[in-house]
Amino acid sequence: MSEKIKYLNSDQFEKLLKTGDKPIILDFFSDDCPPCEVLAPIFEKMADKYEGQIEFVKMMRQDNRELALKLGVTGSPTVLFFNHSEEIGNRMSGFMTKPQVRIAIEEILGDVLPPAKMSRVDCDLIILGGGPAGLSAGIYAGRAKLKTVIVEESICGGQAGSTSHIANYPGTMGPINGKDLVNNMKEQALSFGVRIDDLKEIFEVKLDGPEKYVRTEDVEYYSKAIILATGSRPRETDAIGGKELKGKGVHYCATCDGAMYEGADILVIGGGSSAIEEAVFLTRFAEHVIIVHRRDEFRAAPIEIEEARENKKITILTNKVVKEVKGGDYVLKEAILKDVKTGKEEVLAVSGAFVYVGNEPQTDRFKGQVKLDETGYISALEDTKTNLTGVFAAGDVRTKSIRQVVTATSDGAVAAIMAEKFITAIK
Numbered sequence: 001m002s003e004k005i006k007y008l009n010s011d012q013f014e015k016l017l018k019t020g021d022k023p024i025i026l027d028f029f030s031d032d033c034p035p036c037e038v039l040a041p042i043f044e045k046m047a048d049k050y051e052g053q054i055e056f057v058k059m060m061r062q063d064n065r066e067l068a069l070k071l072g073v074t075g076s077p078t079v080l081f082f083n084h085s086e087e088i089g090n091r092m093s094g095f096m097t098k099p100q101v102r103i104a105i106e107e108i109l110g111d112v113l114p115p116a117k118m119s120r121v122d123c124d125l126i127i128l129g130g131g132p133a134g135l136s137a138g139i140y141a142g143r144a145k146l147k148t149v150i151v152e153e154s155i156c157g158g159q160a161g162s163t164s165h166i167a168n169y170p171g172t173m174g175p176i177n178g179k180d181l182v183n184n185m186k187e188q189a190l191s192f193g194v195r196i197d198d199l200k201e202i203f204e205v206k207l208d209g210p211e212k213y214v215r216t217e218d219v220e221y222y223s224k225a226i227i228l229a230t231g232s233r234p235r236e237t238d239a240i241g242g243k244e245l246k247g248k249g250v251h252y253c254a255t256c257d258g259a260m261y262e263g264a265d266i267l268v269i270g271g272g273s274s275a276i277e278e279a280v281f282l283t284r285f286a287e288h289v290i291i292v293h294r295r296d297e298f299r300a301a302p303i304e305i306e307e308a309r310e311n312k313k314i315t316i317l318t319n320k321v322v323k324e325v326k327g328g329d330y331v332l333k334e335a336i337l338k339d340v341k342t343g344k345e346e347v348l349a350v351s352g353a354f355v356y357v358g359n360e361p362q363t364d365r366f367k368g369q370v371k372l373d374e375t376g377y378i379s380a381l382e383d384t385k386t387n388l389t390g391v392f393a394a395g396d397v398r399t400k401s402i403r404q405v406v407t408a409t410s411d412g413a414v415a416a417i418m419a420e421k422f423i424t425a426i427k
Helices: 010-019 034-050 062-070 098-107 132-142 178-191 254-261 273-282 301-312 405-426
Strands: 005-007 026-031 055-060 078-083 086-093 118-128 148-151 196-198 202-206 212-216 219-228 232-234 264-269 289-292 316-317 318-328 331-339 345-349 352-355 358-360 391-393
Touching: 005 034, 010 026, 010 055, 010 062, 026 034, 034 098, 034 178, 034 254, 055 062, 078 098, 078 358, 086 098, 098 301, 118 132, 118 212, 132 148, 132 178, 132 405, 148 219, 178 196, 178 405, 254 352, 264 273, 264 345, 264 391, 273 289, 273 301, 273 352, 289 318, 289 358, 301 316, 331 352, 391 405
Parallel strands: 005 055, 026 055, 118 148, 118 219, 148 196, 219 391, 264 289, 264 352, 289 316
Antiparallel strands: 026 078, 078 086, 202 212, 212 219, 232 358, 318 331, 331 345
């Protein structure tokens, strides 16, 4: 816990707002909130970086509910910026990356800090991404005595690390918390001598040629081979009003924000396992949960669908999309659904919407270098080899039909073995 962050209650914050002479960045967080856990070390790093220029404040949302609702905060984490007692800039909510937080701060202060002093790291293998694929690759590369560095923009874990319930990973006796699972993987990688550099903002990647190159804010990495394991992130809803109401009625984490909807009617958008599992979870709080899915067939497992259908609090609507969400005073009030077959529209009065409509690969920085498929995933077969020599792709970022934790770890193992063979050959 950083001493440079103030943990305040509502009265203390309002006093600081009136008397403080610096801009304030306020993080409303909650217990049992995976995105909050991801943001916490980023917030601490920013507090260290901008010490003396910004007041960094954290406030437990559940304990300061009246102020949260007054400010229109219904999701965790939600980050707000204040200057001269007034909210400024754009608030952020949900999963956040270090670059997003840095850019938001620079919009307030400008680029006021001098560039960091750069250092150089030479290694055999760079692994971009610290999720199950990257960590598994690190374990195998470390055991092969390759000098290996895992570079991660956030904290290790990926989407698996923010999942509270993983029930199908081999060797675990019943459901396991995703954070616990990936922490075990991380400790195992470290035990084999792998270097893990997390919270590193990546500014440049060069994949072509005999030497691979990655530049962060303070380190330049050079290697003989590289494994791309940057994973994917939840796709946001394309409903009209969805972006504006994010964190104000539109959410992406039921564990974080479900308790705010005690006794309410809410939507769950999507048809995969995440959507169905979270809909069942939300019945702990909501009076009525309406699942809206654009098709009449589900990607979720039959046993999951059966559980949802048997729950009296759940209604399932198929062949419909959420065309628009509307709200006022920082809250969601209604959703407009459209039937994909007939075009007929209907209006539902709801207080919240939770979105689970798939994922987007994190490959923007590789465009124009490595071959991508039409949906943005890296083109690589089961051997994880890409079209570039010495470049491998593992996990959710790769073209594949099944994306699960176990297939990500499998990819990581294969990629590390392929990379070891490649490096040995060129040595």
